[in-house]
Amino acid sequence: MEELELIKKLRKFQRNNRILEALEVLSQNPAIEFTDNQELKILYGIIKILSGEKEKGVEVLLSLNPENLTNEEALSDYAFLLFLTHQPEEAINFLKKALDLNPNCFIAYARLSAIYLTLGNLELAEKYLIKALEFEPNRIELLSNLATLKYKQGKYKEALEFLNRAIKIDPKREDLYLKKSQIMFSLRKIDEYIEELYENVEKNPEDKINYIILANVLINAGRENEAISLIEGALDKFEEDEEIKKAFINITLKSQRYYVLGQKLKEWVEKEPDSIELRFLLNEARIECGFLEAAEKDLDQFPEEAKLEPKWRLLKAKILMEKNQGEKAVKLLEEAVEYFPGNIELRNQLAHILLTLGRKEEAKIHVEAVTKISPFARFNLIEYKNYEADEEEIKAMEEIIQNPVNPLEERISLAFTLARVYEKMGEYDKSFEIVKFANELTKTIVRYDWREHRRYVQEIIEAFNKDIIKKLEGKGHPSKRPIFIVGMPRSGTTLVEQILAAHSQVYGAGELPWIGKITQLFPKTNGGHPYPQGIKYMDERHLKSAGEYYLKKLEIYDKTSPYVTDKLPHNFDHIGLIYLIFPNAAIIHVHRDPRDVAVSNYYQNFAAMRGLMGFANDLRDIGHMLNDYLRIMQHWYEVLPPGKIFKVVYEELVSEPEKVIKELLEYCGLPWEDNVLEFYNLQRPVKTASIQQVREKIYKKSKERWKKYKKHLKVLFEILEEGFIPLE
Numbered sequence: 001m002e003e004l005e006l007i008k009k010l011r012k013f014q015r016n017n018r019i020l021e022a023l024e025v026l027s028q029n030p031a032i033e034f035t036d037n038q039e040l041k042i043l044y045g046i047i048k049i050l051s052g053e054k055e056k057g058v059e060v061l062l063s064l065n066p067e068n069l070t071n072e073e074a075l076s077d078y079a080f081l082l083f084l085t086h087q088p089e090e091a092i093n094f095l096k097k098a099l100d101l102n103p104n105c106f107i108a109y110a111r112l113s114a115i116y117l118t119l120g121n122l123e124l125a126e127k128y129l130i131k132a133l134e135f136e137p138n139r140i141e142l143l144s145n146l147a148t149l150k151y152k153q154g155k156y157k158e159a160l161e162f163l164n165r166a167i168k169i170d171p172k173r174e175d176l177y178l179k180k181s182q183i184m185f186s187l188r189k190i191d192e193y194i195e196e197l198y199e200n201v202e203k204n205p206e207d208k209i210n211y212i213i214l215a216n217v218l219i220n221a222g223r224e225n226e227a228i229s230l231i232e233g234a235l236d237k238f239e240e241d242e243e244i245k246k247a248f249i250n251i252t253l254k255s256q257r258y259y260v261l262g263q264k265l266k267e268w269v270e271k272e273p274d275s276i277e278l279r280f281l282l283n284e285a286r287i288e289c290g291f292l293e294a295a296e297k298d299l300d301q302f303p304e305e306a307k308l309e310p311k312w313r314l315l316k317a318k319i320l321m322e323k324n325q326g327e328k329a330v331k332l333l334e335e336a337v338e339y340f341p342g343n344i345e346l347r348n349q350l351a352h353i354l355l356t357l358g359r360k361e362e363a364k365i366h367v368e369a370v371t372k373i374s375p376f377a378r379f380n381l382i383e384y385k386n387y388e389a390d391e392e393e394i395k396a397m398e399e400i401i402q403n404p405v406n407p408l409e410e411r412i413s414l415a416f417t418l419a420r421v422y423e424k425m426g427e428y429d430k431s432f433e434i435v436k437f438a439n440e441l442t443k444t445i446v447r448y449d450w451r452e453h454r455r456y457v458q459e460i461i462e463a464f465n466k467d468i469i470k471k472l473e474g475k476g477h478p479s480k481r482p483i484f485i486v487g488m489p490r491s492g493t494t495l496v497e498q499i500l501a502a503h504s505q506v507y508g509a510g511e512l513p514w515i516g517k518i519t520q521l522f523p524k525t526n527g528g529h530p531y532p533q534g535i536k537y538m539d540e541r542h543l544k545s546a547g548e549y550y551l552k553k554l555e556i557y558d559k560t561s562p563y564v565t566d567k568l569p570h571n572f573d574h575i576g577l578i579y580l581i582f583p584n585a586a587i588i589h590v591h592r593d594p595r596d597v598a599v600s601n602y603y604q605n606f607a608a609m610r611g612l613m614g615f616a617n618d619l620r621d622i623g624h625m626l627n628d629y630l631r632i633m634q635h636w637y638e639v640l641p642p643g644k645i646f647k648v649v650y651e652e653l654v655s656e657p658e659k660v661i662k663e664l665l666e667y668c669g670l671p672w673e674d675n676v677l678e679f680y681n682l683q684r685p686v687k688t689a690s691i692q693q694v695r696e697k698i699y700k701k702s703k704e705r706w707k708k709y710k711k712h713l714k715v716l717f718e719i720l721e722e723g724f725i726p727l728e
Contacts, residue, residue: 401414
């Protein structure tokens, strides 16, 4: 194929977002990668970036000489390549050069509008959008961008008009419906919109796209159970349809229903045993569900060439981390980075693991490498600099956070980072304003109802009464091996675990899911009675069996240490069950000033952790969770034998560490060892939000942090004052 024809074809595919077809052209013409033709090179770089190979695009850009570009189309494409490699100002200059050559260059107007929209300059974005629409009034991307612009201006009804125009032109574009859901949410008409989409499904039951669109909108609206049910129904209806399969995978991943996903993937893998892609997904689901042995066994059976893939290394490293073999994970990922130096996910994972091991400077090297590829990654360095940022960085973060065109997760992450930056500067009002914005953004993708946990607590209190405790106590497994550390998230549970793990007889396993798994298995073991009510149908055999199950799971992490810690904070809900299963095990309750716990949770980005952690995005919900926690802990102290639960008061621990640690070790039956006072030197992975703090000596600066934000916490104080009020 002639170069001119290739340029026309690739340009057409790229501008119409037909990237797969463009990639097919590239695969059929491998010489394009080494061409001297500048226009062809530019298109090659753009397509590679859009297909996920950002490093290729950067390489192309460095090899170009823009002075040789003599027509407006080539200049516009070069500008787009600059924009994709995060040089928007340079891109604007070249687009204006293209317009100097040809004032009727549509693509230059369209790209200028998109760049200005990204930069948050709504006035110029609107100017160039309107100009581009004069040339192509029915172009969907332009109408969609204009809807975004109007949305950003707060003109929701106008935004809806432009978006509806775009949907009328192409009623099968998923992204348009998702954007519309954001607008309808702002108009407080999201339920009305969902009903409309349900009607579309009923009217056109044979059109698969209606199911996909509705499922994704339901997920965005926080109605995850409905989304799962709908897409599972679509799977039954359109059995082997690849688009429906892909939608099912995306929906279950978004809602973190790994067990549901894993079951379906297992079926698909049995039908297509040679599908490496499906096996990768299956093992990812297995790891998330805690089936580490099954995942590791299958990964080890992959073909040797597949083991060189970044995805294989990432999954294997994740298993190693879950088994607390951090050094092996580092070695594996370091080898992978040598082969794939431009792979962002590998670098990020390696940096994270190094940080969990306390190797901060090594982690920083990989973060710096990522910053050359990703526009957002450079802000990760701020965390490594202890939340110190200059004016330029602060301004850049503020612009990204406020721009709705940017990915929501990136905006949320940066907002939490910026809140910490302002806190470090002593700008507490600004800090709180930003963290509130971050949490409000998070609430658009994470739904939480405090009443569900309140009812759950009521059921547990009713089920685990003094009579049932008396009837079953002492009948569980006699092992003293597990040490359970419970308390509100951000109360100091990680600190206590790190102190204990510094002892030669203790292995720190982190937050383990196995008590929760035992509660889920209740109906299968006691004749169909769910937890917590099912406890009255348990007997000695059931309790010992649960203990054996749990102890076997501990061997995943460590086979030799006399003691292993489990510091899942919310196990405070299940202390009664833990006591009945392991009557001789240590149970440590870490308590911290509820007001400090509240602020610390509100300032922590838990967006990736759905479910119970959703309470942390709203001060009212935090207050209700604290009331639940205080009430159920009161119950456990009342119904369990005196002294069974050892209470560590965080404020006392940081004020008199040696005294409290001696009492803690004595309670656990452990002899004194001096190195427990130097827990911060322990080289073990720390996988929780406290990753930085436990690498420092005990410090008191986090005490009474709430006082800095006292005037913003009125609603929290009201809920705490209200206390635990049972629901009917």
